[in-house]
Amino acid sequence: MASDSKRVTLAQIAESAGVSVATVSKVINGRPDVSQQKREEIQDALRRHNYGGFRDDLRVYPTVELFLGMGQFSVYTAEVLRGVIDAAALEGVAVVASRRTEHDPNVDPASWARDLAAVGRRAVVASTADPLARPIVDALRRARLPLVLIDPESRPDASVASVGSTNFTGGYDAAEHLLALGHRRIAYLGGRQNLACVQARLHGFRSAMDAAGNPVSDELIRFGTSFDMAEGIKHGGGLLDTELAPTAVFAASDTLAVGVIEAARRRGVRVPDDLSVVGFDDTLLAQQMVPPLTAVRQPIPEMGALALRTALRLAAGEEIDSHHVELATRLIVRESTQPPRD
The missing domain is CATH 3.40.50.2300 (Response regulator)
Known part of the structure; x- marks a missing residue:
């Protein structure tokens, strides 16, 4: 008989699968940096213990990877995150945010892309001041994972969708x-x-x-x-x-x-x-x-939302009107400006 999900802890699941609590948490949250064999063993332990009603049919719960690079987390990043998450909630998809300090795609772009596809990612949205190297873009394309850039460092080629501002x-x-x-x-x-x-x-x-x-x-x-x-x-x-x-x-x-x-x-x-x-x-x-x-x-939130919706359209095989879209800026006048002194 399955254990009561309210009494089972991550530590018990980890002990059952012979791994650390951190590794179990990675599997539950859809992180790619766990080997396929170990992932299957942990998923089996989660099912046996009926942990939180766990199910691994990721097709029912599609996810999008939000890659934030390795820069300092800032108010700008928070606004991007808000826009992407709000749009995802309306679209019925989940968002998994990652940073380069946690998992570096430059080390092995092909493995990174394959891992994202293996855990059910539908697309990747990247908001980072650091340029995505060409091998990373190519690896995502081979893994059939659409990529959308937010305010890219430089204008990408027409094969990569991007969202910016005026x-x-x-x-x-x-x-x-x-x-x-x-x-x-x-x-x-x-x-x-x-x-x-x-x-x-x-x-x-x-x-x-x-x-x-x-x-x-x-x-x-x-x-x-x-x-x-x-x-x-x-x-x-x-x-x-x-x-x-x-x-x-x-x-x-x-x-x-x-x-x-x-x-x-x-x-x-x-x-x-x-x-x-x-x-x-x-x-x-x-x-x-x-x-x-x-x-x-x-x-910024609107840019994040548009990037998320564009990524989902590409994942569904739809055509998009433009591979680069710029949303309008406008000046907000407050109290930090006034005429100069004589």
């Missing part, structure tokens, strides 16, 4: 807003210089400045190694310490903008009285800042 327009709108307030010495602070979104935001910013007859000088353009607040403090401080400091800064993320504001505070520079700051993303961080941050809203 980064150029967002950069243009940020500069136009500051110019309309009367600012002329406006700086740009981006993340990693080779990221497509960082360059697109810079090009939009430059275009607005040039159109106004106020081209930006090279000394007012800085790039960090990431979008972290620490980079905003470092490079924002560098901008404020120039001989003729800017009266406004457009930062390519909310976290960079928060770093700029902190750098200003440390120097006794008041925001927005002495310095106006515009961010990009419009996460909860922007709304909770003091003062609340003017920011270009990037529809």
Whole structure:
């Protein structure tokens, strides 16, 4: 007779199968880094003990892999996760999130892709600033797992679907807003210089400045190694310490903008009285800042939701209208910007 599922513990299942509790947990959660033989032994033990009504018919419960890379978990990542999970709930599928620190597809792309297919993944959605190497993309294709990228590092080829936002327009709108307030010495602070979104935001910013007859000088353009607040403090401080400091800064993320504001505070520079700051993303961080941050809203949850729905359409063998879709950004004006002092 099967044991009472309320009394059976993971430790008992692990002992029955001769493995660790962590390995049992991986099987229950559909993680791929367990050998097929050991997976079957654990699944058999779960069935024998009727653990939580366990069943391994993954076709009844389709899942999508959300690959988040190895970057620091941030407010941006949380917004992506929210969008993907909410869309998955409406579509009746489950989401399993993974990071490169847990399982590195670069080690053996073919095995990684085969393992994902073996445990019932229908598709892979990737949201990572780190580029997916070509062997990984090819391995997923061979495993017949559709791949959709969110805001990729560079524009992928037409064989890979991706979702982004109108980064150029967002950069243009940020500069136009500051110019309309009367600012002329406006700086740009981006993340990693080779990221497509960082360059697109810079090009939009430059275009607005040039159109106004106020081209930006090279000394007012800085790039960090990431979008972290620490980079905003470092490079924002560098901008404020120039001989003729800017009266406004457009930062390519909310976290960079928060770093700029902190750098200003440390120097006794008041925001927005002495310095106006515009961010990009419009996460909860922007709304909770003091003062609340003017920011270009990037529809991050909507991007995650669209990526999930696109992945499911591809998994079902459907045609999609475009392999790259950009959702519209818009400027949200709050209290971190105002006209410059005379």
